[in-house]
Amino acid sequence: MTATALAPPVGTRSPRAPGLVRRLCDVLSLTGRNLVHIAREPLQLSDVTVQPVLFTLLFVYVFGAGVVLPGGQTYADFAIAGLLALNLTTSSMGTAVGLSTDLNSGVIDRFRTLPMWRPAVLVSRSVADLLTASLCALIVGVTGLCIGWRPSGGAASIAAGFAIFLLFAYAISWGCACLGMVSKGPESAQGIGLVILFPLAIVSNALVPTQRMPPPLRAVADWNPVSAVTSAARTLWHDPNPSSTIHAWPMQHPVEASLLWCAFLLVVFAPLATVLYRRRTSE
Amino acid sequence: MIRAEGLQKRFGQTVALAGVDLDVPRGAILGVLGPNGAGKTTAVRILTTLSKPDAGTASVAGHDVVREPQAVQRSIGVTAQDATVDGLLTGRQNLVMVGRLSGLRRADARARAGELLAQFDLSDAADRVLNGYSGGMRRRLDLAAGLVTRPPVLFLDEPTTGLDPTSRVRMWDVIRGLVTDGVTLLLTTQYLDEADELADRIVVIDHGRVIAEGTSAELKTATGGARLEVTLSAPTPDAAVALQPFVSGPVHVSHDGRRLRAPVRTVSGLATTVVRALDAAGISVDDVEVHQPSLDDVFFSLTGHPSVPDDEVEPDDHPVRLDVEAVPS
Numbered sequence: 001m002t003a004t005a006l007a008p009p010v011g012t013r014s015p016r017a018p019g020l021v022r023r024l025c026d027v028l029s030l031t032g033r034n035l036v037h038i039a040r041e042p043l044q045l046s047d048v049t050v051q052p053v054l055f056t057l058l059f060v061y062v063f064g065a066g067v068v069l070p071g072g073q074t075y076a077d078f079a080i081a082g083l084l085a086l087n088l089t090t091s092s093m094g095t096a097v098g099l100s101t102d103l104n105s106g107v108i109d110r111f112r113t114l115p116m117w118r119p120a121v122l123v124s125r126s127v128a129d130l131l132t133a134s135l136c137a138l139i140v141g142v143t144g145l146c147i148g149w150r151p152s153g154g155a156a157s158i159a160a161g162f163a164i165f166l167l168f169a170y171a172i173s174w175g176c177a178c179l180g181m182v183s184k185g186p187e188s189a190q191g192i193g194l195v196i197l198f199p200l201a202i203v204s205n206a207l208v209p210t211q212r213m214p215p216p217l218r219a220v221a222d223w224n225p226v227s228a229v230t231s232a233a234r235t236l237w238h239d240p241n242p243s244s245t246i247h248a249w250p251m252q253h254p255v256e257a258s259l260l261w262c263a264f265l266l267v268v269f270a271p272l273a274t275v276l277y278r279r280r281t282s283e
Numbered sequence: 284m285i286r287a288e289g290l291q292k293r294f295g296q297t298v299a300l301a302g303v304d305l306d307v308p309r310g311a312i313l314g315v316l317g318p319n320g321a322g323k324t325t326a327v328r329i330l331t332t333l334s335k336p337d338a339g340t341a342s343v344a345g346h347d348v349v350r351e352p353q354a355v356q357r358s359i360g361v362t363a364q365d366a367t368v369d370g371l372l373t374g375r376q377n378l379v380m381v382g383r384l385s386g387l388r389r390a391d392a393r394a395r396a397g398e399l400l401a402q403f404d405l406s407d408a409a410d411r412v413l414n415g416y417s418g419g420m421r422r423r424l425d426l427a428a429g430l431v432t433r434p435p436v437l438f439l440d441e442p443t444t445g446l447d448p449t450s451r452v453r454m455w456d457v458i459r460g461l462v463t464d465g466v467t468l469l470l471t472t473q474y475l476d477e478a479d480e481l482a483d484r485i486v487v488i489d490h491g492r493v494i495a496e497g498t499s500a501e502l503k504t505a506t507g508g509a510r511l512e513v514t515l516s517a518p519t520p521d522a523a524v525a526l527q528p529f530v531s532g533p534v535h536v537s538h539d540g541r542r543l544r545a546p547v548r549t550v551s552g553l554a555t556t557v558v559r560a561l562d563a564a565g566i567s568v569d570d571v572e573v574h575q576p577s578l579d580d581v582f583f584s585l586t587g588h589p590s591v592p593d594d595e596v597e598p599d600d601h602p603v604r605l606d607v608e609a610v611p612s
Contacts, residue, residue: 113359
């Protein structure tokens with residue numbers, strides 16, 4: 001093997017393109033990379049494919065048997081929105097794990113020596129995770145339809161419900177990105193993520209009505225963003241929504257509360273993630 | 284092309300760099316030589332914008348590494364010590380991704396990836412996932428990733444550490460091929476023979492300081508001259524006397540009286556002269572050798588310790604037998 005002589009830098013390189021186009025290209029290239037990773041290790045996807053089906057079936061048939069809803073509606077109608085919330089919340093841990101894996105590998109050094117838009121690493125991760133969240137939402141929705149869930153309220157309303165869920169998943173994935181940056185490795189990111197996200201998803205109206213929870217827990221549940229998002233979807237889909245009788249502001253205005261929560265999470269965590277990334281990758 | 288002045292860097296209590304100056308003119312190959320922990324990688328990380336110096340300044344291709352990192356990044360190719368390619372992507376996907384992130388158009392990135400894969404003998408493995416590559420293949424791909432944009436300045440941090448001898452020699456060929464065309468190269472290594480093979484000039488770093496600098500020949504000369512070894516057919520006491528005119532120090536005779544050793548100043552035709560003189564004295568010679576000092580000798584005489592501490596390196600990783608035995612006098 002003889003290495004052919006290097007020609008001097010030639011015009012194959014586009015002149016430094018004005019910001020936005022170049023940034024989008026960087027994000028797309030890295031999103032492609034993240035998707036290849038998923039294709040290479042499909043088991044990584046089990047938390048948005050197998051787990052949603054399993055959770056949906058287990059909760060509806062096991063818990064559903066014991067939960068009595070006011071007005072005699074079925075637990076499946078009630079639970080699908082909650083199961084979407086549960087699955088999307090817990091699977092956002094993937095962002096933390098993926099980023100942490102990258103940060104602990106040499107490939108991040110390669111990215112850092114390239115003249116690319118630095119936040120592209122974060123943005124592409126969030127975009128890839130939004131795509132997997134969409135897959136997760138689709139799977140829960142289809143599973144729900146199979147076991148008798150029938151949303152109503154029109155196509156626009158149904159789409160709006162899913163959109164709120166995906167926006168929420170996107171927003172918390174930035175929080176998880178921060179977690180990935182502060183944790184030492186993928187294992188600890190997963191461990192800490194579970195401790196934060198699981199209670200967040202459970203102490204809510206997602207799986208059971210909050211009315212009979214002890215008062216302090218109930219207060220937390222009624223102001224939990226997961227409850228707001230779940231309530232919003234139930235309202236939009238005309239699913240049973242016991243929370244609608246609760247006086248807490250987010251339960252009375254679930255759509256507005258959801259959007260405010262998402263905006264709040266993004267405004268706090270996206271800049272924080274950028275700062276943490278800069279700090280983590282500078283010496 | 285690469286210039287550093289007074290670079291300092293500490294990590295907590297550990298001083299990684301204690302004031303390092305480097306200057307590599309356009310088209311030159313500088314070998315930065317030093318044992319593990321000498322500060323080589325830290326220096327490379329600063330020059331490649333991965334790390335910021337605590338003090339001192341550095342510029343690459345005319346751009347300050349701290350103030351204009353992106354301008355520097357557009358001029359450099361880097362092959363770091365740890366694999367910086369993505370193990371879950373194929374070889375081709377890795378190179379295309381690096382090309383795209385460097386600002387190449389998709390078609391250009393693809394074409395360049397194909398070229399590099401062929402150049403580095405990786406065409407057959409191009410579409411295999413990297414985790415199935417051998418160590419040598421991975422290193423070659425890493426090097427290729429640093430060349431995607433045909434950068435005028437290249438940094439190779441220990442490009443052959445951990446490779447088997449065959450892969451090592453092959454890597455040397457690749458590196459030699461790169462520098463034929465005016466590319467400026469900074470190469471770090473703990474292997475003295477590697478610096479000797481590849482570099483025009485060598486900077487020896489130890490404990491974060493430059494302790495010597497020069498061409499390989501200059502460094503060797505600075506350490507002391509060559510050494511003459513003569514093996515006689517039979518022990519001959521007169522031989523030491525016959526050698527006296529040619530040597531620059533005392534002649535050491537081995538126990539069996541057949542092997543003689545002495546420091547010499549290298550002059551052209553030395554071996555011939557020695558054989559003739561011994562022949563004229565009626566002394567029959569089996570073997571004459573003039574040993575140039577190895578860079579190991581250089582390192583030992585500069586630092587007082589061997590280049591690679593024995594306890595840090597597995598014997599298999601040891602391509603150079605340390606030859607630090609001093610000439611007995």
